[in-house]
Amino acid sequence: MEFLHLLALGFGEAMTPMNLGFCLLGALLGTLIGVLPGIGPTATIAVLLPITFYLPPLAGIIMLSGIYYGAQYGGSTTAILVNLPGEASSVVTAIDGYKMAQKGKAGSALAVAALGSFFAGTVSTFGIAVAGPTLSSFALSFGPAEYVSLMLFGLLAATVLARGSVLKAIGMILLGLVLGMVGIDAASGEERLTFSAIELFDGIDFVVIAIGVFGFTEIIENLENVEARGVLVSKLSRLWPTREDFQKAWPAVLRGTGIGTFLGILPGGGATLASFCAYSLEKKVAKNPREFGNGAVQGVAGPEAANNAGAQSSFIPLLTLGIPSNNMMAMMLSAFIIHGITPGPTVLQNQPEIFWGLVASMWVGNLMLVVINLPLIGVWVKLLTVPYRLLYPAILLFCCVGVYSINNRIFDVVLAAGFGLLGYLFRKAKCEPGPLLLGFVLGPLLETNVRRALVISHGSPSVFFERPISLVLLLATAAMFILMVLPSFRKTREVAFQEEEA
Amino acid sequence: MADPRKVGETGNRPDLLTAVMFVGIGALGLWAGRDLTMGTASTMGPGYLPRIVCWLLVLVGLAVGGIGLFRAREDIAAPKLRPLSIILLSVVGFAFIAEYFGFVAASVWLLVIGSLADRESRWREVILLTAGLTAFGALVFIVGLGVQMPIWPFWE
Numbered sequence: 098m099e100f101l102h103l104l105a106l107g108f109g110e111a112m113t114p115m116n117l118g119f120c121l122l123g124a125l126l127g128t129l130i131g132v133l134p135g136i137g138p139t140a141t142i143a144v145l146l147p148i149t150f151y152l153p154p155l156a157g158i159i160m161l162s163g164i165y166y167g168a169q170y171g172g173s174t175t176a177i178l179v180n181l182p183g184e185a186s187s188v189v190t191a192i193d194g195y196k197m198a199q200k201g202k203a204g205s206a207l208a209v210a211a212l213g214s215f216f217a218g219t220v221s222t223f224g225i226a227v228a229g230p231t232l233s234s235f236a237l238s239f240g241p242a243e244y245v246s247l248m249l250f251g252l253l254a255a256t257v258l259a260r261g262s263v264l265k266a267i268g269m270i271l272l273g274l275v276l277g278m279v280g281i282d283a284a285s286g287e288e289r290l291t292f293s294a295i296e297l298f299d300g301i302d303f304v305v306i307a308i309g310v311f312g313f314t315e316i317i318e319n320l321e322n323v324e325a326r327g328v329l330v331s332k333l334s335r336l337w338p339t340r341e342d343f344q345k346a347w348p349a350v351l352r353g354t355g356i357g358t359f360l361g362i363l364p365g366g367g368a369t370l371a372s373f374c375a376y377s378l379e380k381k382v383a384k385n386p387r388e389f390g391n392g393a394v395q396g397v398a399g400p401e402a403a404n405n406a407g408a409q410s411s412f413i414p415l416l417t418l419g420i421p422s423n424n425m426m427a428m429m430l431s432a433f434i435i436h437g438i439t440p441g442p443t444v445l446q447n448q449p450e451i452f453w454g455l456v457a458s459m460w461v462g463n464l465m466l467v468v469i470n471l472p473l474i475g476v477w478v479k480l481l482t483v484p485y486r487l488l489y490p491a492i493l494l495f496c497c498v499g500v501y502s503i504n505n506r507i508f509d510v511v512l513a514a515g516f517g518l519l520g521y522l523f524r525k526a527k528c529e530p531g532p533l534l535l536g537f538v539l540g541p542l543l544e545t546n547v548r549r550a551l552v553i554s555h556g557s558p559s560v561f562f563e564r565p566i567s568l569v570l571l572l573a574t575a576a577m578f579i580l581m582v583l584p585s586f587r588k589t590r591e592v593a594f595q596e597e598e599a
Numbered sequence: 600m601a602d603p604r605k606v607g608e609t610g611n612r613p614d615l616l617t618a619v620m621f622v623g624i625g626a627l628g629l630w631a632g633r634d635l636t637m638g639t640a641s642t643m644g645p646g647y648l649p650r651i652v653c654w655l656l657v658l659v660g661l662a663v664g665g666i667g668l669f670r671a672r673e674d675i676a677a678p679k680l681r682p683l684s685i686i687l688l689s690v691v692g693f694a695f696i697a698e699y700f701g702f703v704a705a706s707v708w709l710l711v712i713g714s715l716a717d718r719e720s721r722w723r724e725v726i727l728l729t730a731g732l733t734a735f736g737a738l739v740f741i742v743g744l745g746v747q748m749p750i751w752p753f754w755e
Contacts, residue, residue: 128706143602150679151744151745217692231628245641250743262614262663263665264630264659264663264666268617268621268656268660268663268748271621271625271652271655271656272621272656273651274652275624275625275628275652275653278648278649278652282645283644284643285636287636287645289631289632289645289646290628290631290632291631291648292631302650304646312676316682316686317682317683317686317716320686320716320717321678321682321683341618342720345733379674397658403725440746467645484719485717486717486718486719487724487728489713489716489717490709490710490725490729490732491728491732493686493689493709493710494692494706494709494710494732494736496690497690497694497705498740498746499691501746501748502740502744502747502748503747504747505746506698507694507695509692509694510691510693510694514687514690517687517690518683521678522616522620524615525613525616525675525676525678526613526614526616526617526620526675527613527614527617528617547613547648549644551641552641552673553641554637554641555641556640556641557640569661583691589613
């Protein structure tokens with residue numbers, strides 16, 4: 098009965114007028130940026146992070162997570178109607194969704210996507226509610242050695258599952274770790290890597306890096322790639338799936354939800370990976386694989402359910418272990434830290450209203466999203482015609498005010514511009530910036546725990562191998578490393594990611 | 600666009616650029632932290648982990664570069680200087696103007712100069728957009744959220 102009691106507590110928190118309002122705001126913003134190509138949830142959350150400082154902790158976090166899963170709904174709308182995926186996670190939805198729309202079944206595809214997402218969102222919310230307390234009570238027995246091994250495992254896994262070169266991703270993580278070390282060393286009080294700049298003594302602010310690398314770099318990048326603008330919107334028909342579509346769709350939704358929930362938990366996983374995997378699975382289990390690419394309803398239902406489930410279940414490692422699994426979660430982690438809350442097992446014990454309030458708000462938010470997306474679809478489609486030249490100045494202004502407001506100083510804005518340039522160079526060098534963010538937020542945590550573990554063991558590294566949980570995690574890390582070096586695995590991985598790009 | 604992969608030649612340029620940046624930043628970190636005490640594993644000094652991580656970064660950079668030398672040739676997409684320089688200039692200018700002349704002046708600078716980055720910008724739109732966003736920003740950020748920034752120049 099305690100479970101129900103806690104869930105009731107969560108709904109009580111989520112249903113306060115203020116939190117409901119911010120949940121709605123997040124869902125609306127998420128849908129908006131999901132619909133608009135060129136602005137992703139990562140950039141949006143980076144821009145809005147400093148603003149959440151002015152809100153109560155739960156309200157800010159509810160809004161930011163609403164943006165993340167809201168973007169999954171919005172992204173599918175444009176993928177289906179105009180063959181223009183608003184988000185990376187809805188790239189595969191466009192394949193069959195747009196074909197369905199061309200055949201006059203746009204309404205059916207949209208309804209399947211929205212209802213499938215809602216179902217997946219409900220299941221994965223429930224998953225978080227169940228897994229949360231279990232995992233976090235397990236995590237309470239973790240000592241510094243376990244945390245070090247867990248973080249190493251998480252960081253390496255994130256590079257394997259993320260797209261792009263593994264070696265480059267490892268380099269980006271190391272770079273993130275170095276950036277995280279800038280400032281005064283907590284243990285000795287000595288300043289390091291600051292080049293004697295007083296402004297750097299407190300370390301580099303997360304928002305500065307996030308806005309530089311995701312905000313400014315993305316604007317510059319988008320302005321460079323002038324695409325053929327101007328879109329053709331398919332006509333909308335009845336907004337309800339036919340019985341036949343419905344029967345084909347629901348098993349796919351179930352499978353997608355399962356895959357999404359599972360992949361979301363893995364480090365480096367999340368919405369995008371989940372939707373790609375769900376699509377390939379649907380193609381494999383289909384009786385008639387030739388339908389795929391020609392408007393198979395399963396090709397919409399599976400990935401859409403999976404990306405929503407993945408978006409939500411990626412909160413599990415963050416909320417229970419305090420370890421973010423992808424760059425979105427790194428953002429969320431810093432949103433917690435802005436308010437002085439360190440996510441992890443202790444939050445569940447000491448501030449249950451935060452955890453349960455967030456979980457409940459996710460379900461409420463999903464419900465809102467179905468309403469926002471289905472009847473109001475026409476409004477969102479109109480937004481598609483807004484050209485980028487009118488959008489980016491607004492984003493630019495939000496970025497600048499956001500960075501400036503952290504400490505009210507010029508230095509941060511100039512530094513963020515510098516990171517914008519660095520991010521641009523890394524794009525040119527084909528390095529994904531996500532792992533850098535992950536390394537940056539995990540860096541201080543990793544260093545503290547390495548130090549603690551080695552102090553306890555008097556400097557002997559055997560502490561990492563003697564504790565069973567730590568040993569298992571390290572073995573898993575080593576196994577992953579060996580797999581990566583094996584040529585056959587590398588080839589499979591390359592093929593898997595090439596399918597994505599096609 | 601021409602195929603960036605040219606047959607027969609080697610040297611993956613994005614990889615080489617990565618290598619230069621990784622090695623460069625790693626070396627910079629090692630240089631900046633040259634005076635930090637190492638300490639021992641049980642009593643780590645402030646320089647212990649930074650040094651390890653910077654060396655690893657240099658090594659990874661060398662590995663990426665080494666492999667890149669032998670991979671098929673691929674060129675870096677040609678950079679366009681206009682958006683890059685204009686966006687960075689408008690952002691840096693915003694910070695200085697905001698400090699000394701307040702939000703309105705900074706926002707007008709940012710939006711007008713920033714709009715030059717896109718060749719498709721039209722003057723009428725830019726003026727309307729600037730006026731609207733500046734008013735919105737002043738109300739929401741400074742009056743509403745209380746960001747510490749004067750609205751007008753010389754406002755004390």
